[in-house]
Amino acid sequence: GEGGRVEVDSPNGGLNGFSSTIVDFKVTKAFFVPKMCNHCKNTPCTQVCPVGASYTTRDGVVLVDQKHCIGCGYCVQACPYGSRYLHPVTHVADKCTWCYHRITKGLKPACVAACPVKAREFGNMKNEQDPVRKAIATEPVLVLRPELLTRPNCYYRGLDKEVR
Known part of the structure; x- marks a missing residue:
């Protein structure tokens, strides 16, 4: 159509078809916000699992058996962060595990270890001397969707409210 106007003929004799106007606008900001599992303290995902396959470990990591x-x-439906999915091959729930097999051996999650610019950090919130715990206590950090009261354990630096 002309001037951003789209017109579609309606099939089967629909009244006057339909039309809509597409507004063109410029993108002024762009964000990359990784939205992995937030390993919440108040987990909606574990609460709805009918067989107890979704659970939280003693050290606070949310996993799927x-x-x-x-x-x-x-x-998958209960997670307000969109971080769970049904695996296309195994047909069971899957998600970020914070590389549980690594962190239980004292290693960092693979995404943290591999990031060349140190955009991700991982720490022990129970250890008062841990640099990540100190950073969370002293620097401006936010969580995604705090109004849901899930108490997420994934914190973001420099997060604007508009990307939540």
Whole structure:
């Protein structure tokens, strides 16, 4: 159409078809906000799992026992961060595990270890001397969707409210 106007003929004799106007605007800001599992303290995903396959470890990591998951998808729908999915091959819930197999051996998650610019950090919030815990206590950090009261354990520096 002309001037950003789109017109579509309606099939089967629909009244006058329909039209809409597309407004063209300039992007003034762009953000990259990785939205992995937030390993919340108040986890909606574990609360809705009918078989207990979604659970929180004693050290606060939220995991899925894939041997017991029935693939119902309730946890996928319950996660307000969109970080869970049904695996296309195994047909069970999957998500970021903070590389649990690594952190239990004292290693950092692979994404943290591999990041060449140190955009991600990982620490022990129970250790008062941990640099990440100190940074969270002293620097301006935010969490995604705090109004949901999930108490996420993933913090962001420089996060604008508009990307939540």
